Amino acid sequence: MKVTVERAQLLKSLGHVHRVVERRNTIPILANILIRAERGKLTLKATDLDLEVNEAIAAEVSPAGATTVPAHMFYDIVRKLPDGSQIVIEATGDRGVLTIRAGRSRFTLQTLPESDFPDLNAGDMTHSFRLPAGDLKKMIDKTQFAISTEETRYYLNGIFLHTAITNKTEMLRAVATDGHRLAQFEIPLPSGAKGMPGVIVPRKTVGEVQRLIEDSEAEFLIELSTAKIRFTIGDVVLTSKLIDGTFPDYAPVIPLGNSKTLQVDKNEFEHAVDRVSTVSSERGRAVKLALAGGKLTLSVNNPDSGSATEELEVEYDSDPLDIGFNSRYLLDIASQIDGETAVLKLSDPGSPTLIQDKDGGKALYVLMPMRV
Structure with missing residues (x-):
């Protein structure tokens, strides 16, 4: 595999992807990012088995290939390379190493085989709808602070996204509570969301989605089922498991x-x-x-x-x-x-x-x- 890519593009993409990777991992492959080069693009993928982020960027590829590299070290190397530099990434499967070159800098990183990298199989999504990034950002900003951090009440460790009726109008509503305070925010129900199941989006997923919003005029495609949710914006796809629990009936509160x-x-x-x-x-x-x-x-x-x-x-x-x-x-x-x-x-x-x-x-x- 050999790839040539702009530093700025690679850094931005790694910024989206590497945060999913926990700094302490008992499973070595989960400390790595999967990089796949094919047909003029470089795809980066990271997962913690509950959350997966995937992003593709333009690159010169010759020949194609795939491997995995330590996420945080790869990000730090690219971050410290000079602005405007062209980065050449090369891997030869037989030696288990990845070479990164830019100008006079050269790094060699240990790799793990692509075949070991887990795939978060999303399965079939039952509902999908589009939402302006600005609306999604407000839903998160207005409720995120009230998410519980108490792990024993795991069903409160996220934002409850569901349909509701307000003044005879169907709404998409976000609610979070930690038992001491409750935050609720709603917008008119987007087309395609009617009949969707109520889902609890985990705190870490909420934070990662929030960081993906760089342009409030952009649009998210949101797909969900009872078990998983997928957010797509531009070339970034974030897939997450949902919290498997029942959010309490908050209306009486x-x-x-x-x-x-x-x-x-x-x-x-x-x-x-x-x-x-x-x-x-x-x-x-x-x-x-x-x-x-x-x-x-x-x-x-x-x-x-x-x-x-x-x-x-x-x-x-x-x-x-x-x-x-x-x-x-x-x-x-x-x-x-x-x-x-x-x-x-x-x-x-x-x-x-x-x-x-x-x-x-x-x-x-x-x-x-x-x-x-």
Whole structure:
């Protein structure tokens, strides 16, 4: 095999592909990228057995061939080569090595045979639809922070993508929760998604898809079945297993009857929470919201380090209320509010709070209170 390829193209492609490869692997072949050269293109493929990324780039090929090389070392070599260089990659099957040449630089890497490389067989996909990259990015950005990292509740370790009805309109909805907070974002149901199964897309897959979005005007082809999902954008194909579990019924968690409404300037609120939480303990991170009349008093009291308070002018005309939240969770949600005004719909110190943009929008958030 002999391939000549532009450094910039190879680096960009390796950037998409090498991240899938875990740095610690008990199975040696999983530390490698499969490179296949044929008919004027170089195809790169990486997998961790749950997730597979495949990308093809233009290259001069003569003769064709395939082998596998250590992913992170290959990426680091290409990254450190000079801008604008032409890279020549050569492999001879009998010696089990790959040679990389660019200018006066020459590297030789140990390879493993292509035949050892696993294939994530996607099987038949039952549904497929197209989605603008900008819409998919928003679905991920608005919900990803609420994905649970608790491995014992594995069915919460991803985004639940499913169809739903809002105001008699069919929607494609993304939901994530870790039991303390819930994030929901929806868009009108794309053509082809009707009747699709509800699927849980794993956290790692969500992160990799997010990194593939470089142009919000581009379009994704999304194909899925009950077991797998495939995202295609340009020359990149990402295939992933889905989380094999049942996402809990989250509808009862969303409070619909909260009668106390607080309207606050989003930026002022975010900065004030950030300031007072400076003295909060790492473990508790509790911030108290005291509401009375048109005034909100934020306070943190940490016996080990001190206390902080800050007052804000707000729109609030219900009964006085004291309620506590985890400041980190509050900041995560506040950062997702697009408009100038955040609306918090509250009930009592022990009930969940609904947080939205003033105009409602496509996103809503639920936050469980803390004792303070």
